[in-house]
Amino acid sequence: xxxxxxxxxxxxxxxxxxxxxxxxxxxxxxxxxxxxxxxxxxxxxxxxxxxxxxxxxxxxxxxxxxxxxxxxxxxxxxxxxxxxxxxxxxxxxxxxxxxxxxxxxxxxxxxxxxxxxxxxxxxxxxxxxxxxxxxxxxxxxxxxxxxxxxxxxxxxxxxxxxxxxxxxxxxxxxxxx
Amino acid sequence: xxxxxxxxxxxxxxxxxxxxxxxxxxxxxxxxxxxxxxxxxxxxxxxxxxxxxxxxxxxxxxxxxxxxxxxxxxxxxxxxxxxxxxxxxxxxxxxxxxxxxxxxxxxxxxxxxxxxxxxxxxxxxxxxxxxxxxxxxxxxxxxxxxxxxxxxxxxxxxxxxxxxxxxxxxxxxxxxxxxxxxxxxxxxxxxxxxxxxxxxxxxxxxxxxxxxxxxxxxxxxxxxxxxxxxxxxxxxxxxxxxxxxxxxxxxxxxxxxxxxxxxxxxxxxxxxxxxxxxxxxxxxxxxxxxxx
Numbered sequence: 001x002x003x004x005x006x007x008x009x010x011x012x013x014x015x016x017x018x019x020x021x022x023x024x025x026x027x028x029x030x031x032x033x034x035x036x037x038x039x040x041x042x043x044x045x046x047x048x049x050x051x052x053x054x055x056x057x058x059x060x061x062x063x064x065x066x067x068x069x070x071x072x073x074x075x076x077x078x079x080x081x082x083x084x085x086x087x088x089x090x091x092x093x094x095x096x097x098x099x100x101x102x103x104x105x106x107x108x109x110x111x112x113x114x115x116x117x118x119x120x121x122x123x124x125x126x127x128x129x130x131x132x133x134x135x136x137x138x139x140x141x142x143x144x145x146x147x148x149x150x151x152x153x154x155x156x157x158x159x160x161x162x163x164x165x166x167x168x169x170x171x172x173x174x175x176x177x
Numbered sequence: 178x179x180x181x182x183x184x185x186x187x188x189x190x191x192x193x194x195x196x197x198x199x200x201x202x203x204x205x206x207x208x209x210x211x212x213x214x215x216x217x218x219x220x221x222x223x224x225x226x227x228x229x230x231x232x233x234x235x236x237x238x239x240x241x242x243x244x245x246x247x248x249x250x251x252x253x254x255x256x257x258x259x260x261x262x263x264x265x266x267x268x269x270x271x272x273x274x275x276x277x278x279x280x281x282x283x284x285x286x287x288x289x290x291x292x293x294x295x296x297x298x299x300x301x302x303x304x305x306x307x308x309x310x311x312x313x314x315x316x317x318x319x320x321x322x323x324x325x326x327x328x329x330x331x332x333x334x335x336x337x338x339x340x341x342x343x344x345x346x347x348x349x350x351x352x353x354x355x356x357x358x359x360x361x362x363x364x365x366x367x368x369x370x371x372x373x374x375x376x377x378x379x380x381x382x383x384x385x386x387x388x389x390x391x392x393x394x395x396x397x398x399x400x401x402x403x404x405x406x407x408x409x410x411x412x413x414x415x416x417x418x419x420x421x422x423x424x425x426x427x428x429x430x431x432x433x434x435x436x437x438x439x440x441x442x443x444x445x446x447x448x449x450x451x452x453x454x455x456x457x458x459x460x461x462x463x464x465x466x467x468x469x
Contacts, residue, residue: 024231050190051189054190054194055197058201061201066223066224067228071204072200072203072205073201073205075197075200075201076201076202079194079197079198080198083190083194133202133205
């Protein structure tokens with residue numbers, strides 16, 4: 001399956017799961033909102049051009065926004081993590097995109113610890129920005145921080161459950177590919 | 178000028194990032210003002226369509242609560258039915274507690290209560306059903322039990338504080354008066370303890386013409402059951418040339434395999450009728466003893 005087709009299917013599944021499953025389950029707690037859809041951006045191939053990363057991030061966020069009726073909210077957060085994603089990868093594994101032996105970030109590509117850091121940083125940025133935008137209109141500072149920590153924790157848990165449940169078959173990158 | 182382009186080209190990604198951010202934020206803050214952005218109408222159609230599909234599936238998960246609710250409404254409506262009241266002679270009225278009367282002065286004869294089945298068996302020869310209503314809720318022995326679609330299920334034989342034991346129609350000792358809907362001839366419903374799918378009806382004279390599918394109703398003289406409720410339909414006629422009465426196999430109207438909701442019906446005049454019956458017998462016996 002080509003990368004394009006695979007990512008389109010992923011995109012649809014992530015958005016649908018986020019809206020129809022995670023947003024529909026009875027709320028666990030007022031501080032906890034389970035998020036996973038942005039894992040789609042985390043899973044994009046290393047070789048994605050940076051401008052495309054931004055555009056894809058924007059569209060991903062906007063698609064979810066049209067479900068939640070908050071245009072721009074998730075889009076802004078997604079654009080942010082799409083922008084800082086290459087920096088984080090560079091920071092964790094200083095390699096050129098062509099030097100990676102696999103196509104996309106995963107625990108196997110980066111190693112469990114760097115991958116966890118990668119996920120944690122981007123999750124914090126995503127939720128932080130998202131909650132900050134929400135907080136601008138209402139809420140107290142304490143609520144903001146507690147919600148950030150709780151939501152990040154739950155997302156972290158969800159992402160690693162996903163990683164363990166759905167092991168992606170990653171093709172080893174050869175010169176021909 | 179050239180330097181400016183070089184500068185922009187160098188930090189193109191960053192500017193793109195800023196542009197997207199501004200776009201997203203402008204969406205976010207403008208949406209509050211203009212409640213429907215231009216693009217929103219179309220995407221609303223799409224997401225609305227998907228949401229309605231989802232709601233369709235989601236409904237199934239709430240069916241149980243929904244059916245509980247409907248059962249309770251049925252219960253309250255049943256108590257308003259005209260057939261629960263006796264129509265007395267309009268000239269004679271008793272000044273009495275107003276509760277047993279409906280607004281037209283009819284005396285209430287049957288009171289319905291809804292109940293849920295907590296355990297049920299069909300595999301034994303003596304099958305009992307346990308329901309979640311007991312003496313605390315006013316259930317007493319000999320009250321009739323009908324299924325959610327008002328077919329006969331059984332009769333209360335024992336009560337505890339919160340639960341009652343119901344003798345199912347699928348009980349070898351069960352003996353219920355019934356009539357054929359077509360002719361009105363009375364018979365007796367019993368069960369042979371073999372197949373939980375069929376009951377037996379005896380005592381209908383062969384002078385009647387009986388067809389497969391004829392409806393069998395509860396008799397009008399029963400003290401426990403309201404009259405003319407469905408018991409079942411005739412499934413087949415057992416050949417028996419030695420008797421002048423039919424032996425009929427009856428398919429019960431209630432589905433005993435998956436009983437969930439039932440109604441318990443109380444005959445408010447049961448006590449009075451029984452008392453009168455007992456006293457009459459005693460009186461006649463006494464008269465005989467005295468040799469009159």
